[in-house]
Amino acid sequence: MCGWIVLLLWVGLVDLSVTQQTDALTWLNYLRNRANGGSYTQNHGNHYISAEAENELVEVECPLECDCPSTYPYAMYCHSRNLQHVPFVPSRMKYVYLQNNRIRGITDGVFDNATGLVWIILHMNQLCSDQISDKIFAKLPKLERLFLHHNQLERLPTGLPRSLRDLRANHNAISSVSATALRGLDRLAELRLHTNTIEDLGSALEPLQSLTILDLRGNRLTKVPENLPPRLSQLYLEHNLISMLPAGFLRERPELRFVRLAHNHLTDDGIPPDTFNVTTLLELDLSHNRLEKIPTMSTRLQNLYLQANRIKEFSVSSFCRVVDMANYSNLRVLRLEANKISPHDVSPKALLCLRKATTIYL
Numbered sequence: 002m003c004g005w006i007v008l009l010l011w012v013g014l015v016d017l018s019v020t021q022q023t024d025a026l027t028w029l030n031y032l033r034n035r036a037n038g039g040s041y042t043q044n045h046g047n048h049y050i051s052a053e054a055e056n057e058l059v060e061v062e063c064p065l066e067c068d069c070p071s072t073y074p075y076a077m078y079c080h081s082r083n084l085q086h087v088p089f090v091p092s093r094m095k096y097v098y099l100q101n102n103r104i105r106g107i108t109d110g111v112f113d114n115a116t117g118l119v120w121i122i123l124h125m126n127q128l129c130s131d132q133i134s135d136k137i138f139a140k141l142p143k144l145e146r147l148f149l150h151h152n153q154l155e156r157l158p159t160g161l162p163r164s165l166r167d168l169r170a171n172h173n174a175i176s177s178v179s180a181t182a183l184r185g186l187d188r189l190a191e192l193r194l195h196t197n198t199i200e201d202l203g204s205a206l207e208p209l210q211s212l213t214i215l216d217l218r219g220n221r222l223t224k225v226p227e228n229l230p231p232r233l234s235q236l237y238l239e240h241n242l243i244s245m246l247p248a249g250f251l252r253e254r255p256e257l258r259f260v261r262l263a264h265n266h267l268t269d270d271g272i273p274p275d276t277f278n279v280t281t282l283l284e285l286d287l288s289h290n291r292l293e294k295i296p297t298m299s300t301r302l303q304n305l306y307l308q309a310n311r312i313k314e315f316s317v318s319s320f321c322r323v324v325d326m327a328n329y330s331n332l333r334v335l336r337l338e339a340n341k342i343s344p345h346d347v348s349p350k351a352l353l354c355l356r357k358a359t360t361i362y363l
Contacts, residue, residue: 064088080122090115100148101125106132112141120146124169128152136160149173150193157182169193171216178205187211195219195237202226213256217241225250233257239286240264245271251279261286263306272296288336295319304334308362312340315347315363321354329356338362 063069066088067079075095079088084102094115104126112118118141128149138144139160146167149158154173161168163185175197183189187210195218204227206212212230215237222241229236234256244266251257258281267290277285278297284304287296292310297319315337320330332355344363355361 096120109134124150130155167191171195235259248273259284263288308336309339
């Protein structure tokens with residue numbers, strides 16, 4: 002006791018009101034830094050705390066399993082820690098990184114203290130749909146990014162918040178998406194569901210009025226999904242079982258620029274006339290299908306991939322309806338290798354039609 006009295010006398014006069022309002026950790030840091038000539042900041046009312054002590058308080062609030070560096074006060078790094086559960090999330094957090102762990106479920110209320118979360122990164126875990134509480138994300142009105150890829154999900158979580166802009170659930174075991182799963186997500190701009198086992202999406206995509214990127218590669222789709230969002234810019238449908246395309250589905254989406262349909266079962270009969278003769282399309286991938294002729298393309302198209310089909314002839318009219326100095330195709334890249342045509346099958350008119358091409362593979 003005498004030692005403390007001597008220490009206080011050596012430090013100098015102290016405002017007793019401060020001692021009554023600060024906890025033990027703050028008070029000890031106050032004494033230590035005062036003795037060492039440290040600086041102070043006023044924080045939380047009349048509490049006086051050194052910068053060093055404030056950093057220590059931030060670190061104390063962080064879960065032991067994670068890192069919460071003071072240089073990034075709103076981020077909590079818990080990735081690659083062999084975790085089996087989601088740890089306590091402090092209320093100030095906006096970005097939580099939980100990828101590459103062994104988390105199987107998310108219990109109710111785990112995010113309730115941090116309603117300002119903007120990013121939740123949970124890919125490469127062992128998440129199962131029946132171990133995620135219903136509407137666990139519904140209480141997060143500012144959530145924009147939710148990464149759930151490379152897990153064991155059989156369906157999308159329920160009650161996703163309207164604020165969501167980027168949802169990734171690829172590399173799971175999702176076989177269907179209910180009509181209500183994406184309801185209310187009118188701000189969602191990017192949806193990645195590739196490498197699942199989805200056979201049909203029904204009307205699930207209809208609410209996504211802001212969607213610009215849709216990735217459905219590596220599923221079991223037999224047709225192009227219905228009700229594709231009107232603002233779609235990039236559509237990825239490679240490695241499915243699609244044999245026919247709906248008439249006019251590109252004309253109804255004037256912002257669609259990139260379409261990839263490689264590794265499907267498309268035939269000439271499955272493509273309606275002028276399906277790809279739309280001026281907005283810039284890149285089209287029809288490689289690794291069963292086509293025997295080149296479909297009619299818009300002269301505005303820039304990149305066309307037709308390799309590994311069954312094409313038997315090079316038809317200039319597929320690229321240019323009229324061939325002269327004023328009419329030509331804007332194609333830069335044309336791939337036709339692994340078909341049944343050779344350079345000898347190409348008409349001299351093709352040089353005039355494809356004058357902008359920098360790469361042609363036959």
